[in-house]
Every structure is written in C-alpha cells, then in structure tokens.
Amino acid sequence: xxxxxxxxxxxxxxxxxxxxxxxxxxxxxxxxxxxxxxxxxxxxxxxxxxxxxxxxxxxxxxxxxxxxxxxxxxxxxxxxxxxxxxxxxxxxxxxxxxxxxxxxxxxxxxxxxxxxxxxxxxxxxxxxxxxxxxxxxxxxxxxxxxxxxxxxxxxxxxxxxxxxxxxxxxxxxxxxxxxxxxxxxxxxxxxxxxxxxxxxxxxxxxxxxxxxxxxxxxxxxxxxxxxxxxxxxxxxxxxxxxxxxxxxxxxxxxxxxxxxxxxxxxxxxxxxxxxxxxxxxxxxxxxxxxxxxxxxxxxxxxxxxxxxxxxxxxxxxxxxxxxxxxxxxxxxxxxxxxxxxxxxxxxxxxxxxxxxxxxxxxxxxxxxxxxxxxxxxxxxxxxxxxxxxxxxxxxxxxxxxxxxxxxxxxxxxxxxxxxxxxxxxxxxxxxxxxxxxxxxxxxxxxxxxxxxxxxxxxxxxxxxxx
Amino acid sequence: xxxxxxxxxxxxxxxxxxxxxxxxxxxxxxxxxxxxxxxxxxxxxxxxxxxxxxxxxxxxxxxxxxxxxxxxxxxxxxxxxxxxxxxxxxxxxxxxxxxxxxxxxxxxxxxxxxxxxxxxxxxxxxxxxxxxxxxxxxxxxxxxxxxxxxxxxxxxxxxxxxxxxxxxxxxxxxxxxxxxxxxxxxxxxxxxxxxxxxxxxxxxxxxxxxxxxxxxxxxxxxxxxxxxxxxxxxxxxxxxxxxxxxxxxxxxxxxxxxxxxxxxxxxxxxxxxxxxxxxxxxxxxxxxxxxxxxxxxxxxxxxxxxxxxxxxxxxxxxxxxxxxxxxxxxxxxxxxxxxxxxxxxxxxxxxxxxxxxxxxxxxxxxxxxxxxxxxxxxxxxxxxxxxxxxxxxxxxxxxxxxxxxxxxxxxxxxxxxxxxxxxxxxxxxxx
Numbered sequence: 081x082x083x084x085x086x087x088x089x090x091x092x093x094x095x096x097x098x099x100x101x102x103x104x105x106x107x108x109x110x111x112x113x114x115x116x117x118x119x120x121x122x123x124x125x126x127x128x129x130x131x132x133x134x135x136x137x138x139x140x141x142x143x144x145x146x147x148x149x150x151x152x153x154x155x156x157x158x159x160x161x162x163x164x165x166x167x168x169x170x171x172x173x174x175x176x177x178x179x180x181x182x183x184x185x186x187x188x189x190x191x192x193x194x195x196x197x198x199x200x201x202x203x204x205x206x207x208x209x210x211x212x213x214x215x216x217x218x219x220x221x222x223x224x225x226x227x228x229x230x231x232x233x234x235x236x237x238x239x240x241x242x243x244x245x246x247x248x249x250x251x252x253x254x255x256x257x258x259x260x261x262x263x264x265x266x267x268x269x270x271x272x273x274x275x276x277x278x279x280x281x282x283x284x285x286x287x288x289x290x291x292x293x294x295x296x297x298x299x300x301x302x303x304x305x306x307x308x309x310x311x312x313x314x315x316x317x318x319x320x321x322x323x324x325x326x327x328x329x330x331x332x333x334x335x336x337x338x339x340x341x342x343x344x345x346x347x348x349x350x351x352x353x354x355x356x357x358x359x360x361x362x363x364x365x366x367x368x369x370x371x372x373x374x375x376x377x378x379x380x381x382x383x384x385x386x387x388x389x390x391x392x393x394x395x396x397x398x399x400x401x402x403x404x405x406x407x408x409x410x411x412x413x414x415x416x417x418x419x420x421x422x423x424x425x426x427x428x429x430x431x432x433x434x435x436x437x438x439x440x441x442x443x444x445x446x447x448x449x450x451x452x453x454x455x456x457x458x459x460x461x462x463x464x465x466x467x468x469x470x471x472x473x474x475x476x477x478x479x480x481x482x483x484x485x486x487x488x489x490x491x492x493x494x495x496x497x498x499x500x501x502x503x504x505x506x507x508x509x510x511x512x513x514x515x516x517x518x519x520x521x522x523x524x525x526x527x528x529x530x531x532x533x534x535x536x537x538x539x540x541x542x543x544x545x546x
Numbered sequence: 547x548x549x550x551x552x553x554x555x556x557x558x559x560x561x562x563x564x565x566x567x568x569x570x571x572x573x574x575x576x577x578x579x580x581x582x583x584x585x586x587x588x589x590x591x592x593x594x595x596x597x598x599x600x601x602x603x604x605x606x607x608x609x610x611x612x613x614x615x616x617x618x619x620x621x622x623x624x625x626x627x628x629x630x631x632x633x634x635x636x637x638x639x640x641x642x643x644x645x646x647x648x649x650x651x652x653x654x655x656x657x658x659x660x661x662x663x664x665x666x667x668x669x670x671x672x673x674x675x676x677x678x679x680x681x682x683x684x685x686x687x688x689x690x691x692x693x694x695x696x697x698x699x700x701x702x703x704x705x706x707x708x709x710x711x712x713x714x715x716x717x718x719x720x721x722x723x724x725x726x727x728x729x730x731x732x733x734x735x736x737x738x739x740x741x742x743x744x745x746x747x748x749x750x751x752x753x754x755x756x757x758x759x760x761x762x763x764x765x766x767x768x769x770x771x772x773x774x775x776x777x778x779x780x781x782x783x784x785x786x787x788x789x790x791x792x793x794x795x796x797x798x799x800x801x802x803x804x805x806x807x808x809x810x811x812x813x814x815x816x817x818x819x820x821x822x823x824x825x826x827x828x829x830x831x832x833x834x835x836x837x838x839x840x841x842x843x844x845x846x847x848x849x850x851x852x853x854x855x856x857x858x859x860x861x862x863x864x865x866x867x868x869x870x871x872x873x874x875x876x877x878x879x880x881x882x883x884x885x886x887x888x889x890x891x892x893x894x895x896x897x898x899x900x901x902x903x904x905x906x907x908x909x910x911x912x913x914x915x916x917x918x919x920x921x922x923x924x925x926x927x928x929x930x931x932x933x934x935x936x937x938x939x940x941x942x943x944x945x946x947x948x949x950x951x952x953x954x955x956x957x958x959x960x961x962x963x964x965x966x967x968x969x970x971x972x973x974x975x976x977x
Contacts, residue, residue, distance in 0.1 A: 135970075
C-alpha cells in the first residue's frame with residue numbers, strides 16, 4: 081500500500097478540492113488563493129510523502145507532535161483493536177473504560193511530584209480551558225472566590241479557542257478583527273533572552289522578570305489571582321529557553337501567594353527535550369498542573385490531559401454533597417485515544433526515545449549552532465528537538481528584516497524544494513522533528529537549511545534589502 | 547498504474563528510447579556490419595543500442611537524432627575539460643601549426659615531464675599512449691627490478707583491457723602469474739603477501755576503484771600494503787589513471803602514502819591519448835638508454851607533439867591545484883546531496899566515489915569491496931541510465947559519473963532533480 085503516492089492519488093484533484101472547500105487553521109487567504117496547499121498522503125518514520133510522490137523529511141514533526149514517528153503499525157493495530165472492542169464509552173459522572181483508567185495511572189506514575197490526577201480533553205486548547213476552569217473552581221472551593229485573574233506572559237500560545245486566545249499573547253494573534261475576553265488575563269513580559277534590554281545580564285533579566293511578577297501581584301492583590309500559566313519553554317511564541325532560575329523563582333512566588341502554577345507542556349512533554357516532562361527534569365519546578373497533548377499520542381489521534389496535584393484534588397473534592405464539577409466533554413477519556421496513548425508511551429519507553437531525543441537533540445543543537453556565522457542569522461536557540469533560527473537584518477542591533485521579505489517563508493519554501501519541511505513563524509524557522517531522528521538525518525536537515533539560508537541571503541542582497 | 551516488475555518497466559524504457567532515435571538505430575545497424583556489435587570499445591555499449599554523438603560543446607553532447615544531453619560521464623574521467631575548452635583548442639592548434647610528430651625529441655615532452663613529476667611526486671616518468679600501457683610497463687618494470695615473476699592485483703581491480711580482474715580474470719588479460727589480493731581485507735591480504743613474498747614482484751591497485759564502483763581503499767589497508775611491500779622488497783604500484791584527479795597531488799598525496807611507482811592516464815594529456823608511469827629513481831633508471839643493459843620502452847606516439855603540448859597547457863593553466871580542489875568540492879556536495887535524497891526516500895541506492903567522481907549503485911548496504919556490489923541488479927542500473935537519458939542527462943550505464951570543469955552547480959541540481967523524479971516514478975522497484 082505504501083510507496084504508491086505518485087500513482088495512487090490524483091494530486092491535482094485533491095489540491096483543487098482543498099482549495100475550493102477548506103478553511104485551514106491560520107489560513108493566509110491571499111497566498112492560499114494563489115498556491116493552495118501541499119497535499120500530504122503518506123508518512124513513515126521522519127518522512128512524509130505528498131500526492132505527487134515527493135518525499136520530505138518532516139522537520140516539524142507534524143505540528144510538534146509526531147514524536148514516535150509516522151507509520152507505526154502497532155499503534156494503528158491498537159486503534160483497530162480498541163475500536164472493535166469498545167469504540168466509545170460514556171465518561172460522565174461515574175462511567176469509565178479500561179484504557180482511560182490505565183492511562184491515568186500511567187500518567188500519574190510518569191508525572192513529577194504529587195501530580196496523580198488526570199482530567200482528559202481532546203486538544204491542547206481544551207486542556208487550557210479545563211485548567212483555567214479548574215483553577216477557578218479550586219480557588220472558590222477553598223473559600224477564595226475572588227481569585228479570578230489569570231497571569232500569563234507575552235509571546236505565549238495557549239490554544240486557539242476564545243479562552244485560549246485570551247490567555248495567550250503572540251504578536252501575530254493580536255488581530256484587530258478579534259476581541260478577546262476582557263478583565264481576565266494579565267500578561268507579563270516574555271522570558272525572551274535574545275531580545276532582553278541591552279546591557280542587561282541574563283541574571284539581571286531574570287531579576288527583572290520576577291520583580292515584574294511581584295509588582296503585578298501587589299497591583300492586583302494576591303487574593304484576586306487564581307493562577308499563573310506558562311509554557312516552560314515558549315514554543316510558537318519564539319522557542320525561548322528562559323533565563324536561569326527564572327521558573328523556580330516564579331514557582332516560589334506562586335506558592336507564597338497561593339497562586340496555582342500551571343505548566344503548559346503541550347509541546348515539551350513526551351520527550352521533545354529528552355524527558356517525559358520538562359518542568360522538573362529540565363527546569364527544576366514541580367507545577368500544580370501540567371497540560372499535555374500532541375506527543376501524548378504522537379499525533380495519531382486527538383487527546384489531551386490536565387494532570388494535577390493531590391492538593392488541588394483535595395481542594396476540589398472536599399466534602400460537600402451539593403458540589404459537582406460541571407465540566408467535561410463528550411470525548412473525554414475516549415477509549416481509542418487513551419489506548420493509543422498507552423501504546424505510544426510503551427514505544428517511547430521501549431525504544432528509549434527520550435534518550436535518543438537527548439543524544440540526537442544535543443547533536444542538532446551543536447550542528448545548528450554553525451548557522452550563527454551566517455549574515456542574516458541573529459540567533460539559534462531552543463533545546464534538543466525543539467529548536468529555531470531567528471533571522472535579522474543586522475546582527476549587532478538585532479534589527480529585523482522587513483516583513484515584506486517574508487524571510488522565514490522564503491527559506492522554508494527553499495527547504496521544501498530540497499525535501500525538508502521546516503515551520504516558518506514570523507521571523508523564525510522552527511524545527512521539532514520526530515524523536516526517532518538520526519544523526520545522519522540531522523546532517524541533512526542542517527545542510528539543507530544552510531543552503532536555503534545562503535540562497536535567501538543572495539536574493540536579499542540582489543534585491544538590495546541587505 | 548502500478549509497475550508489474552523490473553523487466554516490464556525496463557522493456558518500456560527501452561522501447562521509448564528506441565522510438566525516439568531512428569537515426570541512431572540505423573547507424574547502429576550500419577556499424578554492426580563492420581564492427582562486432584557495432585562497437586569498438588566495450589564499455590560504450592548500452593542496451594538496446596548505444597548513443598551516437600554528433601557533436602559536443604561545453605558540457606553538452608548532441609546525438610545524431612538531435613537530442614541534447616548534459617554530459618556527466620565526462621569520458622570516464624578523461625574529459626575533465628569539457629568538449630570545447632577554448633584554451634585546449636588553441637593549444638592543439640598551436641601544436642599542429644608547429645608540425646605533427648617529429649620522430650625526434652622536443653621540448654614539449656620535457657615540459658610535460660617536469661610538470662607531472664613535480665605535481666605527482668615522481669623522481670622520473672615515462673610516457674605511453676594509454677593507461678593500460680602505463681600499467682603494463684609499470685608491472686614489467688617491477689618484475690625486472692625484483693627479478694620475481696608474480697604480481698598481486700586485487701579481486702575486482704581494473705588496470706586496462708588486458709589487466710581486468712572482475713569475476714576472476716578476463717580471458718583477454720595479459721598472461722601474468724597473479725596472486726589475487728582481497729580489496730580492503732587487511733589480514734587476509736597481509737597473509738597472502740607473506741605467503742608469496744619471495745615470488746611477488748608487485749602489488750598493484752587503484753587507491754579508489756574507479757571503474758570498479760568508486761570504492762575507496764581504507765587507510766588501514768593502504769598502510770598495510772605499504773608496510774608489507776616495503777618490508778619484503780615488493781614494488782607497490784598505485785594505478786592513479788583515474789584517481790590522480792581527486793587531489794592536486796593525486797590520491798596518494800591525499801592519503802599521505804607514497805607507492806614505489808604510480809601510473810597516470812586519462813585527463814593529464816589534455817584530452818589527447820595519454821599514459822604515464824613513474825616513481826622511484828632506482829626503478830625508473832632501468833629504462834635509461836645510456837646504460838648498456840637498459841630495458842626497452844617503445845611507442846611511436848609516446849611523445850607525440852599534440853599530447854605533450856596540450857597536456858602541458860592543461861595541467862599548468864586549466865587543471866590547476868585550485869581548479870582541482872574546487873571541482874572535487876563540487877563533486878563531494880553532489881554526492882552528499884544524492885545520498886541525502888536516497889536516505890529521504892529510503893530507497894536502495896547509494897552514491898559512492900570521492901570528489902568529482904560519483905558512482906550510483908542500486909543497493910543500500912555497506913560497500914567496502916567489489917563483492918558488495920556483485921549481486922546488485924544490473925537492470926536497475928540500465929533503468930536509471932535510460933530514465934536519465936529521457937531527462938537529457940548522460941551518465942555511464944554502470945552509474946559512473948566524472949564531473950568536468952564546465953559542469954556547474956545548476957547542472958548538479960538538475961541531476962538531483964532528475965534522480966528524484968526517477969525515484970518518485972520508480973519507487974516501488976527501489977525500496
């Protein structure tokens with residue numbers, strides 16, 4: 081069945097159907113009308129194949145999510161078996177199913193600290209919604225109903241629902257055509273070391289960010305703040321690794337002021353940084369809640385989870401015969417999705433994909449570092465298999481290239497022509513390949529990206545932009 | 547459409563080739579009436595019948611049916627200057643204007659010998675008409691120098707039409723008494739040398755098998771050969787007819803190991819018929835005619851004025867050390883890109899060789915010796931060859947390419963796209 085892409089699919093017809101009828105996430109109408117979509121039809125390992133038979137190394141890992149790689153037969157078989165055995169079960173109030181129960185126990189085992197309880201949802205966005213509602217519920221149940229504010233950060237991304245867009249704050253999402261929920265979320269500065277104020281050391285930058293949080297708590301009153309939500313390493317907002325000790329100090333402030341610390345690990349969990357969860361292993365913090373999705377099922381099927389602490393559980397479940405947690409979805413704890421997650425975790429453990437991500441990820445960091453010498457590369461950053469390249473016009477001033485250059489898209493297009501998919505976001509190209517990637521494949525990724533950057537640099541020079 | 551099997555696919559490719567080349571077909575029939583199989587150089591025969599080229603210019607050749615091709619074969623490494631290098635043409639004209647072959651010594655041979663000995667680190671050199679002749683003479687010199695009779699070539703080695711050791715020995719080989727070495731098998735070959743030490747005159751190999759598939763000798767293998775032959779008074783000969791183009795001082799200089807004799811050919815004569823052997827003074831002095839016991843070395847065209855003068859211009863003005871480094875860097879980039887492509891499609895293909903010599907094999911396994919490619923499917927080589935012709939690119943049917951100086955990065959990109967097209971169309975046969 082595989083390897084027939086060029087013969088089995090009518091590439092032109094698929095392209096046309098998509099262009100005529102589909103509205104994509106983050107669709108850019110102007111270019112879509114001209115170019116339409118890349119039609120993908122097959123995947124195996126780190127590779128995807130389009131309808132014409134062209135193969136690409138998927139440097140994006142789907143959407144930061146195909147951690148175990150494409151084409152895992154045992155995951156497909158698990159899906160089929162579970163669908164035949166029990167395709168769906170009501171999950172409301174007091175009904176459960178075997179995979180959901182087993183998975184919750186497994187997640188409790190893997191998660192740090194006392195995070196022993198799981199609420200399921202179907203996407204990262206829904207997990208964010210669940211977590212914020214649970215934070216409000218928790219604070220109210222422990223007798224502090226005025227705690228409503230959510231503290232988030234600039235450059236953060238926490239999903240695309242109405243609430244998710246209110247909580248997150250990337251520049252590109254602040255469209256004049258949308259109005260988000262008022263008087264709910266306050267945004268602190270982004271922990272974005274590359275663009276910190278000039279002449280400020282990393283330590284001083286950390287001090288500044290922590291002091292800003294303290295000032296915000298003083299301004300709003302701790303008694304009015306429910307939670308602080310943060311991606312341990314901001315993902316689509318810039319692939320930023322925070323300054324040293326920043327997260328532990330933010331955690332400490334949360335603890336001191338009764339504010340729940342919610343770690344949005346939708347990108348970082350399940351191996352991308354070399355650990356099942358990055359909060360404690362990579363950044364030294366144990367959150368009150370961890371949100372995960374994406375790598376939880378390696379993208380084979382939608383599933384997300386909010387993993388929360390014994391303390392939060394005790395708070396929300398304190399004795400009261402009239403209290404219900406009126407939250408949940410039709411597809412919460414879906415048996416097929418949970419069975420896939422269990423199989424996916426089994427594969428990650430059996431093949432030590434976290435270890436591979438650590439080893440090959442370190443190599444990717446090292447090789448990508450070579451790009452720092454290029455004229456238009458301002459920064460190369462990230463950790464292991466979550467990396468990005470930031471382009472600039474002037475390395476010294478860190479001034480960006482004009483938006484009209486469309487620099488990241490220009491470079492991702494050149495990579496695509498050479499068989500590599502990277503993800504353009506603003507002035508960045510982002511890499512988040514499957515955890516199964518090899519050193520040889522990393523060499524291909526870096527060499528291809530190098531060629532594309534050199535090509536774009538030559539074009540920009542010819543155009544008189546630089 | 548699904549592809550039933552390799553035979554059907556290959557038959558269709560042959561039919562397409564034939565249908566588009568009526569004049570080529572007719573000329574092939576004409577040739578077959580006067581030459582066996584219509585052929586006078588076996589390696590040029592391809593199925594269903596070979597190309598007939600009418601004209602070459604730069605990196606382009608055009609066949610008698612009017613199809614043009616990007617020439618990546620580069621005349622099996624001899625055509626390094628392209629088909630119409632203005633400096634080569636001017637040098638040839640100047641040589642012709644000055645008079646063709648004198649039946650006497652002239653300055654041209656001195657100048658070329660000065661350049662060649664310096665560049666390839668030889669004490670003394672002698673010129674021949676071809677690489678085959680150079681190897682025959684080098685082996686003869688070794689036998690006379692040592693007073694021993696046997697030689698050790700490598701299984702799968704090629705040193706000319708009469709020194710061809712693939713699948714045993716060619717029936718038309720010169721009747722040397724051979725002990726066959728095992729390419730890249732350090733211990734087995736060391737034992738063979740020791741066991742035959744008293745009878746072995748020479749060990750001969752290409753430090754990278756050229757026609758044998760672009761397989762490099764490992765540094766450990768070369769070091770063992772140097773050590774064992776030096777210890778036992780055996781003459782070590784590097785056939786650098788092809789590989790000398792891979793580094794300004796030849797592949798031995800790149801490896802940092804000098805043989806006793808080395809042979810040259812192909813491109814060094816500027817595209818004219820050429821061969822040379824040379825090396826240590828003690829051995830080469832055997833040919834010194836001032837010595838009453840001197841060995842004879844004949845050859846009407848050994849110092850022909852065309853080769854000597856054009857070769858000198860080519861080696862001093864065109865294939866300079868800088869040009870050599872740049873060309874080989876381009877080849878390395880091409881090979882890496884092809885291997886990335888094969889990895890990406892996870893097809894059973896592999897690009898071997900070094901520098902500007904690239905060989906595509908229809909296998910994904912490790913290739914360390916000629917044995918490793920013995921059982922590859924010849925039909926897949928033929929299919930790639932025919933499919934690339936369809937896309938206007940000419941390589942050797944066996945997958946061999948030798949980039950000439952007029953091949954550009956854009957030409958290399960064109961090959962990569964054409965190979966990618968081949969893979970996407972034929973992938974079921976290649977996984």
